[in-house]
Amino acid sequence: MxxxxxxxxxxxxxxxxxxxxxxxxxxxxxxxxxxxxxxxxxxxxxxxxxxxxxxxxxxxxxxxxxxxxxxxxxxxxxxxxxxxxxxxxxxxxxxxxxxxxxxxxxxxxxxxxxxxxxxxxxxxxxxxxxxxxxxxxxxxxxxxxxxxxxxxxxxxxxxxxxxxxxxxxxxxxxxxxxxxxxxxHDFSDHVDYNIYYDTDIDACVGEILDILKDDKIPEPSYGLKFLAYRLFEKEPHYTELIPENTLVKINQTINNAKFTLQESSASLLKNRRYDQIDNVLKHIVDKKGVSRYLATKKIDRIVLNKWLGLPILFLFTIYFLSLIFNVSAPFIDWIDGFINVYLNHHIGNLIANMPDWFQAMILDGLLAGVGGVLVFAPLMYFIYLLMGILEESGIMARIAFLLDRVMRFFGLNGKAFISMIIGFGCTVPAIASTRTLGSLRARKATSIMLNFVSCGARLPVYALFCAAFFSRQAGLVVASLYILGILVALIAALIVKKFGFFNDLEEDENFTIELPPYRIPEGKTLFKNVNNKLKGFFKRVITVIMVVLFAIWALSYFPNGKQEDSYLVKVTNFVQPVFKPTGFGESSEAIAALPTAIVAKEAVVGTIQTLSSVEVDDTVDSSQYTITGQLFDLLNATKEGVINIIPTNFLSLFEANTSDVDEGTLNAASHIFNGDDAKLKAYSYLVFILLLTPCAVAIATVRKEFGNKFMIQTIIITLLVPYITSTLIYQIGHLIFY
Amino acid sequence: MILTDLKLGQSAIVKKINLSEDLTHELISLGFSYGNTVIYERSAPLGDPLQYYVAGNYIAIRKADASKIEVELV
CATH class of the missing domain: 3.40.50.300 (P-loop containing nucleotide triphosphate hydrolases)
Known part of the structure; x- marks a missing residue:
């Protein structure tokens, strides 16, 4: 050298x-x-x-x-x-x-x-x-x-x-x-690494370089030498930059060179690089260490085992879901109280002298609306955190490995399963997580599926209607909704596969994945990434959601401040006949709540409460109005969150917490659906909520990831699917039970 | 002989990859280069994909792709 x-x-x-x-x-x-x-x-x-x-x-x-x-x-x-x-x-x-x-x-x-x-x-x-x-x-x-x-x-x-x-x-x-x-250092000086493959290759590349210089090919930003190597490999991306007659000379040079090749010239350099590395390592590595896979091998022997692998993954998935929900739940409750009690009370006092419409806009429009979305920040935080841990630790790659065969049946690859798990928590990070899927076709197909996976924000709606209509069978009803969501998601994936939607998108699909050694994630970077992602979420809440929320609020307030006369209700009355086949066409409150469900699913609960004009006297502990009271609550929430890391009750996972539903709302909800088939109507409505366009933030995320056209496709699909499914359920249910 | 013919723990040397140029390129840079030793580690519980040890790393590829890689027993 x-x-x-x-x-x-x-x-x-x-x-x-x-x-x-x-x-x-x-x-x-x-x-x-x-x-x-x-x-x-x-x-x-x-x-x-x-x-x-x-x-x-x-x-x-x-x-x-x-x-x-x-x-x-x-x-x-x-x-x-x-x-x-x-x-x-x-x-x-x-x-x-x-x-x-x-x-x-x-x-x-x-x-x-x-x-x-x-x-x-x-x-x-x-x-x-x-x-x-x-x-x-x-x-x-x-x-x-x-x-x-x-x-x-x-x-x-x-x-x-x-x-x-x-x-x-x-x-x-x-x-x-x-x-x-x-x-x-000053890096402006020209560097000249002595690249060495073998005598024949180097001579041949040298000749190509001479031809390039003779023919006065202008030096590209990456240098003539790099170009010469790529031309030697006949890479189309580079050969198309070269004039025909120069290319002929170059190819002649390559053909004349006397290689004894078992490999094609295209992969020659790539293979030689490995030979070189082997050679270098022989000289620089003085002592081989213990394999970096030592611990990993032992763990993988169990978790990737032929018989144990899938059962362990099943238990892990359930634990993962319970972590997302149980750890974030106390914090969600706290933020809810902070915004809707503490901030509402103090801001209310602050603007008490302002006109009524202004107070309503700030408190009911802005605070309640943005607050309703912000309560999910803890959920989002834990999803991002757990995602980061899965990714960095090497667990994600194993999950993809274990489930690739299953997901392939649906035209997807193993990594899509992870997006689905996240989707049970929140659709927004789930859609963002499809980035790891590689091909655009797989990403779009998975994104469509995710709309139907029941996210955490849908639970409060289930809780309300279960308390009102299915008190005894509540658990069964919620479980059936989760299963229905998964079924519809998988059917959607099969349809996409069968009819080859999004297939015009170039890439060939393969699945190659590295199973890296298990590693404990580096804390600082992990939290930094999570914070960055959460910031992105807040940004979206503030921009997209605010606009939509204001529009919805305005529609339900104007022209005269009475909800029952508002534009929203007028529109609702107009579209009511369309919903007749689904069974809940006569319930104007239920239909009026649908637009708010598109903004944010859990908003349905609030809408039904306000629309039914049932006065609810909240019994609020006055300590909740003080900042010390709030800090005390936060401390308790943290304690509870930490305790919940330990798995205690898996069964509570899909339990819609009906005890939280307050008397007044419950009363309001139970009057929405009437008649003998009230239960069937309520169920049809829940199915509709389950499958309906997830929420404004999710739609904004779809747009950010895939553009306008796919966003519109998503909206159309997520309006048609719930309509068709609810109609089928109501009509068939009617035939069977009534 | 092809890669999928290997039994558990058996090792072989990569000879030729008969796949699309992109995938070949990808596999070479993951370690499936001419002359490198590959060890068959395990299959996923449902029989696919397959896990190999190559160039100091565990790499999983689908059976269909592995069957397009020609190898020679050591």
């Missing part, structure tokens, strides 16, 4: 001292490249002192993690490229390769899992062909040490011709040396 020393810090002494302003840029753009699960975001988060932010890559819905901060007077922008194994055109790899090829950055920090070099260095060797300034971060240094693995960093530097830093986000080691290196 002749050029082994010319790589990094030859020039660092001089540009460090004089002329810092001229030679050394004051702001630097650094991209972080690496396989998935190598701890890139945790590293960026630790280096930037938790400045990491989540955004979106333009045009796609892959999270973009960035950190912008100043270190020793230098302004740094760190970008976390989506984890990738290669530079293909597949979903996430595409973003990474596009950014890398554009070359608008000063330095590539290639993060590798030090305990998994054989696979990780593959991307390193490929990225080196870009001839851009690059450093290697040998991450999980603490794990390397723990496993007993001995890596000769100096030798690795010489082989790769780039500086190598040993880092650990967990132990906070090596971070400052890497930062110092980034700040102190």
């Amino acid at each position: 002749s050029s082994e020393n010319k790589h990094h810090n030859n020039h660092h002494h001089h540009d460090n001292h004089h002329d810092n302003n001229h030679h050394n840029k004051k702001n630097k753009n650094v991209v972080f490249l690496g396989n998935p699960n190598v701890g890139k975001s945790a590293l960026i988060n630790a280096m930037s002192n938790s400045k990491i932010k989540v955004g979106n890559w333009p045009g796609v819905t892959v999270d973009k993690l960035e950190a912008n901060f100043t270190y020793k007077g230098c302004e740094l922008l760190f970008t976390d490229l989506p984890g990738t194994y290669n530079f293909t055109n597949e979903h996430e790899a595409k973003i990474t390769s596009e950014i890398l090829l554009k070359g608008e950055y000063d330095l590539i920090v290639n993060v590798v899992d030090g305990t998994n070099l054989e696979r990780n260095l593959n991307v390193t060797l490929l990225a080196r062909e870009l001839q851009k300034p690059m450093v290697l971060a040998l991450n999980f240094d603490d794990d390397i040490v723990k496993s007993g693995l001995v890596i000769d960093t100096n030798k690795l530097e010489r082989y790769l011709q780039m500086p190598v830093f040993r880092t650990s986000a967990k132990k906070q080691t090596g971070l400052n040396s890497l930062l110092d290196y980034i700040v102190e």
Whole structure:
């Protein structure tokens, strides 16, 4: 290796001292490249002192993690490229390769899992062909040490011709040396890595390079050398950039080269890279450590076992669901009290002198509406948190592995099951979670299914009507609704598969998944991500929901402030005949509540309460009006939440909490449906609520993820399906029971 | 011989991948490169997908794809 020393810090002494302003840029753009699960975001988060932010890559819905901060007077922008194994055109790899090829950055920090070099260095060797300034971060240094693995960093530097830093986000080691290196160096000098495959290949690529130069092909942002390698691999994306006559010469060169090939020329370099890595590792790894899969192997022997695997997954799923509901429930109650009692009371006092319509708008429109959605923030928080843990710990990949065969029957892959579990908590993060599914077809199909999976916000509605109509069979009715939701979701998936909807969408579908070693998630990054996601949720509540809520409120208030004369009720009366076949066509309150159900399912309860004009005297403990009282309640909620982490009663899971339903609302609800078949009408109505368009936030999420057209398709489907299903249930039920 | 012919715990060397270019590319970068050793670890409870140990990692692929990978026993 002749050029082994010319790589990094030859020039660092001089540009460090004089002329810092001229030679050394004051702001630097650094991209972080690496396989998935190598701890890139945790590293960026630790280096930037938790400045990491989540955004979106333009045009796609892959999270973009960035950190912008100043270190020793230098302004740094760190970008976390989506984890990738290669530079293909597949979903996430595409973003990474596009950014890398554009070359608008000063330095590539290639993060590798030090305990998994054989696979990780593959991307390193490929990225080196870009001839851009690059450093290697040998991450999980603490794990390397723990496993007993001995890596000769100096030798690795010489082989790769780039500086190598040993880092650990967990132990906070090596971070400052890497930062110092980034700040102190000027990366504008041309780098020239000596790329070596074998004599024949190198000679051939050299000839291609000469042809490119002779034919005066303009140098692309990623350099002629990189182009030469890709042309050698005959990659269509690059060959189409080259004029015909040049391409002919190049292909002649390749054909004339005397390879003894068992592999196609396209995969030749990829295969050779592995040979090189093997060779390098032989020299730099002095002592093999204990396998990083040691503990993982033992756990997997049980949880992926042929007989135990699925039963364990079943128990785990139930526990997971009970965690989401039971841990967040006390907090939901607390926020509910905080907004509807504490804030309502104090804001009410504050604006007591304002006109009536203004008070109504603030208290009933704004506070009640936004509050109704915000109560779900704890639920959302725990879903995001548990999701993060599933993803980072390696459990998610196992679930996908276990259930891929089942989900494939429905035209989906194993990962779709996870979205469904989340959907029982809340449809919004569930739709966002379809991002991990890969193909757009699978994402859309899963998103359609998720509308029918019964989310947590539908429970209060079940609770109300069960208390009013099905006191004895309440548990049975709720369970049947959950099952019906799953059935409709699966039927929807089958229909999508059978008729090939969304099939015009390019990608071929395959399922390759890495089962990484189990790892305890890095806390700081995990919570940072959860907070970022929750912020996104609040943003949506404030923008989309407020507008819709105001509109609904205005419709139910104007023209004269009496609900029974409002535009909402007028419209309701007009559409009533349409709902006749479903059985609940005569109940104007039930129908008037439907638009609010589209805004937020649980709003049905409030609507029915107000529309029926039953005065409810809330007995409120006056301590709830004081901030100390509120803090005390929060403390209790936290205590209860923590206790609920321990599984005590799985059966309570689908139990709609009927004891919470207050007397007045119950009374109001029981008058909505009349006649002999009141129960059947109520059930038909619950089915309608179950299958109806989930809520405004979910729809906004669908739009954000898939665009306007798919949003409209979703709305149409989620209006037709409940209508048809409720009609069938009512009509068939009528034939059988009455 | 193809990858799905392996018995539990048996290892073999990757010879050739007869799949679409994209998937081949993906599999190579996951470790299924020419000459690399692959060990068959287990199948999922329902018989599919299959879990292999390759290039220091556990990778699961579907049976249909595995049957398109030619291997040679060590």
